[in-house]
Amino acid sequence: MATNSKLRYTVPGMSESDAERVVELLQGRLDAANDLHLTLKHIHWNVVGPHFIAVHEMLDPQVEAVRGFADDLAERIATLGGSPCGTPGRLVENRSWQEYSIGRATTQEHLGALDLVYQGVIESYRKGITELEELDPVTQDMFIAQTNDLELFHWFIRAHLEDKGGNLSTAGAASEEEAARAAR
Known part of the structure; x- marks a missing residue:
């Protein structure tokens, strides 16, 4: 659950248990969006x-879009009666991925590492989309729209890593680290 174990209310037509699970899924994506825009x-x-x-210059529009995703995710949590949490401590404590490991490096090294970051984020969104099919089509639509943009951004990254074949x-x-070395 986000930060409170009990919802204050939820939207009409959704059970409290379904809303609690949807809030968990949303909070996971909120954590991922906050981490991704900082990365x-x-x-x-x-x-x-x-x-x-x-x-x-390619990265700034991605940063802004992902920041917008975080806001949309947090507002959906609140709409469902939950309490979104966007604090750094929450993010670090609850994330299931390692902190980004590359410091000052060439464009190709960063793009190689970022390829793996986007893979993980997109895979998590797609799992959520599948689970939301029955739970909440409204939140599922949000996940689908955000995944569409993430996949486009991922393509922008991969275009730098792809050969003509x-x-x-x-x-x-x-x-x-492996991806960064391979992309050099």
């Missing part, structure tokens, strides 16, 4: 190399 900004500040300006330099990488 994207970290990369924006730490990217170097010949393609610096292209990547630096469609092969990704990061294929098979299991960690951000």
Whole structure:
């Protein structure tokens, strides 16, 4: 559950138990969106190399969109009677992924690592979409719309990692460090 174990109320036509599960799913995506927009900004500040300006400027619209996702997710939690939590402590305590591990690095290294970040975020959204099919089609629509944008952003990243045959330099990488090395 987000921060409170008890909802204050929920929307008409939704059971409290369904609303509690939907709030859990929303809070997980809120944590992911907050982490992702901070990670994207970290990369924006730490990217170097010949393609610096292209990547630096490509990331700002992604940061802004993902910040907007966080706001939408938090407002949906409140709409369902929950209490969204966007504090740094909550994020660190409850995330199921490792902190982004690349500091100052070339554009290709960051894009390689970011490829894996986007894979994880998108996979989690898709799992939520499946679970929300029966629980709440309104929240499912939100997840679908956000996933659409995330997949587009992921394509922007992967276009830098792909050769003319469609092969990704990061294929098979299991960690951000591996993906960064492979993308060099």
